[in-house]
Amino acid sequence: MKTQLFIGGEWRDGAEDGVIDVADPATGEVFAEIAAGTPADASEACDAAHEAQLAWAEVAPRDRSETLRRCWEVLMEHHTELAELIVREHGKPMADAKGEIAYAAEFFRWNAEETVRIRGTLAHAPAGANRILVHHPPVGVVVMITPWNFPAAMITRKLAPALGAGNGVVIKPPKETPLTALRIADLITEAGVPGGLVNVVPTLDSESWFDAAVDHQRVRMVSFTGSTEVGRVLLRRSADRVLKTVMELGGNAPFVVFDDADLDQAVEGAMVAKMRHSAETCTAANRFLVEAGVAAEFAARLAAAMRDVKVGSGFEDGVTCGPLINPTAVDDVDALVQGAMDAGATVELGGRRIDRPGNFYEPTVLADVAAESPIAQAEIFGPVAPIITFTDVDRMIEIANDTEMGLTGYVYTRDLGKGLAVSERIQAGMIGLNRGSVSDPAAPFGGMKQSGLGREGSTEGIYEFCETQYIATDW
Numbered sequence: 001m002k003t004q005l006f007i008g009g010e011w012r013d014g015a016e017d018g019v020i021d022v023a024d025p026a027t028g029e030v031f032a033e034i035a036a037g038t039p040a041d042a043s044e045a046c047d048a049a050h051e052a053q054l055a056w057a058e059v060a061p062r063d064r065s066e067t068l069r070r071c072w073e074v075l076m077e078h079h080t081e082l083a084e085l086i087v088r089e090h091g092k093p094m095a096d097a098k099g100e101i102a103y104a105a106e107f108f109r110w111n112a113e114e115t116v117r118i119r120g121t122l123a124h125a126p127a128g129a130n131r132i133l134v135h136h137p138p139v140g141v142v143v144m145i146t147p148w149n150f151p152a153a154m155i156t157r158k159l160a161p162a163l164g165a166g167n168g169v170v171i172k173p174p175k176e177t178p179l180t181a182l183r184i185a186d187l188i189t190e191a192g193v194p195g196g197l198v199n200v201v202p203t204l205d206s207e208s209w210f211d212a213a214v215d216h217q218r219v220r221m222v223s224f225t226g227s228t229e230v231g232r233v234l235l236r237r238s239a240d241r242v243l244k245t246v247m248e249l250g251g252n253a254p255f256v257v258f259d260d261a262d263l264d265q266a267v268e269g270a271m272v273a274k275m276r277h278s279a280e281t282c283t284a285a286n287r288f289l290v291e292a293g294v295a296a297e298f299a300a301r302l303a304a305a306m307r308d309v310k311v312g313s314g315f316e317d318g319v320t321c322g323p324l325i326n327p328t329a330v331d332d333v334d335a336l337v338q339g340a341m342d343a344g345a346t347v348e349l350g351g352r353r354i355d356r357p358g359n360f361y362e363p364t365v366l367a368d369v370a371a372e373s374p375i376a377q378a379e380i381f382g383p384v385a386p387i388i389t390f391t392d393v394d395r396m397i398e399i400a401n402d403t404e405m406g407l408t409g410y411v412y413t414r415d416l417g418k419g420l421a422v423s424e425r426i427q428a429g430m431i432g433l434n435r436g437s438v439s440d441p442a443a444p445f446g447g448m449k450q451s452g453l454g455r456e457g458s459t460e461g462i463y464e465f466c467e468t469q470y471i472a473t474d475w
């Protein structure tokens with residue numbers, strides 16, 4: 001298990017006066033102590049990333065691409081080991097952890113293919129005298145701040161395109177799940193990523209760490225995945241040096257079920273959209289908007305599917321929902337559920353924390369939830385499905401869009417024309433139309449409104465880590 005800081009291609013100890021305790025969310029027991037980096041460590045990591053980046057940017061795209069492909073192979077060779085690490089520090093079920101590693105590794109394979117296809121353009125100037133030549137050099141040094149809900153994939157979704165485009169990187173993983181980040185750095189070094197190009201510096205003092213990184217003259221970009229609240233703070237601070245930013249922030253996804261939907265398919269999709277990765281995803285279905293004709297039937301079927309969820313440690317056989325990340329997360333989810341009940345929601349299933357060690361909450365289905373209730377405005381990040389019944393499509397769209405978030409939406413109907421029309425009216429960067437999952441390295445992941453800026457994955461993802469330079473050319 002790697003527990004030191006990774007700076008300049010070397011493993012080293014952190015500050016003497018602090019270590020990061022990593023606890024198993026299924027028991028609450030601390031099982032690892034990790035070196036905590038200081039602002040000075042962050043700054044040194046930026047120096048190292050800059051030095052290494054100068055050489056890396058000169059490496060031929062084909063060779064950078066081959067290195068990325070080798071990273072994909074090495075991560076897949078260590079699939080089980082990495083999944084076990086994720087279950088240990090995050091708590092998600094083993095099947096989800098294995099799925100996450102495949103997803104995480106795929107960002108390397110996908111971006112290996114994109115690395116050799118970073119295109120510029122050449123155009124005649126309209127006046128005819130000269131040419132407009134446009135190309136895309138790397139940004140330089142990129143700071144990445146990553147969340148605990150996907151300890152591997154939210155790193156590789158940024159890291160792979162950043163490296164493909166020719167950048168150097170400094171990563172601040174979350175203090176809850178730093179072990180996967182450190183092991184990934186170790187493995188990609190084995191795969192051929194040059195020392196110093198990727199640095200991993202966990203910390204207990206995120207604010208000072210970030211200040212040091214933003215103030216470092218070589219840093220040119222910040223890529224963040226996490227809450228909108230923290231994203232706003234990082235955006236303000238990044239503005240001091242006019243840094244480029246990509247922000248993947250919170251969600252509040254509506255999951256719309258029309259009367260004509262295939263209900264088996266809708267319930268199956270609802271379970272994926274709500275429960276994957278222990279219901280701790282920013283793409284999670286947060287509000288179920290169900291047309292009146294099928295509302296009771298959908299609620300009963302969803303409750304039956306949620307009743308079959310086995311809650312427990314991600315290592316236990318058959319478990320499909322692990323613990324939440326920490327005790328505060330359980331308190332937050334419980335407060336939202338109690339608030340919804342006080343506002344008149346009826347409990348179809350669950351509605352309580354589970355009385356056992358670890359951070360467990362019962363899979364919960366709430367019917368007759370008021371559209372104005374706090375649970376419909378907050379990002380739940382737990383196994384709770386609030387159902388709101390609708391009769392009028394325009395009113396349903398109003399409710400769906402009555403949020404500052406705009407990451408994901410889901411629509412279930414057998415009428416594809418209606419499904420597409422409604423999808424277009426939902427203000428969200430990603431829509432699952434008769435699908436409960438939108439995540440795919442080949443698709444542009446990102447939000448509208450306060451859910452973020454920029455896109456990750458797809459073809460756009462790699463250009464986020466590039467500058468645009470135009471050369472006015474006379475031949």
Ligand code: SIN
Nearest residue numbers: 149280281282283439
């Ligand atoms: C997230 O929850 O931040 C990402 C979800 C995903 O990529 O599927």
